[in-house]
Amino acid sequence: MVSNPVKGLYISCDIPMTQFIINMNASLPQSQKFIIHVLDNTHLFVRSDMGGMIKSAIATFREANTYEKPS
Numbered sequence: 330m331v332s333n334p335v336k337g338l339y340i341s342c343d344i345p346m347t348q349f350i351i352n353m354n355a356s357l358p359q360s361q362k363f364i365i366h367v368l369d370n371t372h373l374f375v376r377s378d379m380g381g382m383i384k385s386a387i388a389t390f391r392e393a394n395t396y397e398k399p400s
Contacts, residue, residue, distance in 0.1 A: 337377050
Protein backbone atom coordinates (compact mmCIF):
# COMPACT_ATOMS: atom_id res chain seq x y z
CA MET A 330 0.00 0.00 0.00
CA VAL A 331 1.36 3.39 -1.02
CA SER A 332 0.33 6.49 0.91
CA ASN A 333 0.45 10.03 -0.35
CA PRO A 334 2.68 12.41 1.59
CA VAL A 335 0.96 15.37 3.23
CA LYS A 336 2.57 18.76 3.73
CA GLY A 337 1.94 20.18 7.16
CA LEU A 338 3.26 21.93 10.24
CA TYR A 339 4.50 20.24 13.38
CA ILE A 340 3.30 22.09 16.48
CA SER A 341 4.84 21.50 19.90
CA CYS A 342 3.16 23.20 22.87
CA ASP A 343 1.96 22.58 26.41
CA ILE A 344 -1.15 20.51 27.15
CA PRO A 345 -3.56 23.46 27.71
CA MET A 346 -2.53 25.06 24.40
CA THR A 347 -2.90 21.73 22.61
CA GLN A 348 -6.44 21.48 24.00
CA PHE A 349 -7.17 25.05 22.88
CA ILE A 350 -6.07 24.21 19.31
CA ILE A 351 -8.05 20.93 19.31
CA ASN A 352 -11.18 22.75 20.53
CA MET A 353 -10.70 25.48 17.93
CA ASN A 354 -10.45 22.79 15.23
CA ALA A 355 -13.56 21.00 16.58
CA SER A 356 -15.63 24.19 16.36
CA LEU A 357 -15.07 24.46 12.60
CA PRO A 358 -17.12 22.81 9.84
CA GLN A 359 -15.61 19.58 8.47
CA SER A 360 -14.35 21.32 5.32
CA GLN A 361 -12.29 23.80 7.38
CA LYS A 362 -10.74 21.44 9.94
CA PHE A 363 -6.96 21.79 9.99
CA ILE A 364 -5.60 19.08 12.32
CA ILE A 365 -4.14 16.23 10.29
CA HIS A 366 -3.07 14.16 13.30
CA VAL A 367 -2.82 14.54 17.08
CA LEU A 368 0.55 12.96 17.82
CA ASP A 369 0.33 13.11 21.64
CA ASN A 370 -0.68 15.52 24.43
CA THR A 371 1.80 18.19 23.35
CA HIS A 372 2.34 17.64 19.61
CA LEU A 373 0.07 18.20 16.62
CA PHE A 374 0.44 17.90 12.86
CA VAL A 375 -1.70 20.51 11.07
CA ARG A 376 -2.32 21.80 7.54
CA SER A 377 0.53 24.09 6.56
CA ASP A 378 -1.79 26.75 5.14
CA MET A 379 -3.40 27.27 8.57
CA GLY A 380 -0.26 28.29 10.49
CA GLY A 381 -1.02 32.02 10.37
CA MET A 382 -4.63 31.57 11.48
CA ILE A 383 -3.59 29.34 14.41
CA LYS A 384 -0.90 31.83 15.49
CA SER A 385 -3.38 34.70 15.32
CA ALA A 386 -6.03 32.82 17.35
CA ILE A 387 -3.44 31.96 20.02
CA ALA A 388 -2.27 35.59 20.22
CA THR A 389 -5.88 36.78 20.61
CA PHE A 390 -6.53 34.13 23.28
CA ARG A 391 -3.40 35.06 25.23
CA GLU A 392 -4.18 38.78 25.02
CA ALA A 393 -7.72 38.18 26.33
CA ASN A 394 -6.42 36.02 29.18
CA THR A 395 -3.46 38.08 30.39
CA TYR A 396 -3.66 39.63 33.84
CA GLU A 397 -2.69 43.27 34.06
CA LYS A 398 -2.14 44.78 37.48
CA PRO A 399 -4.49 47.71 38.06
CA SER A 400 -2.84 51.14 38.13
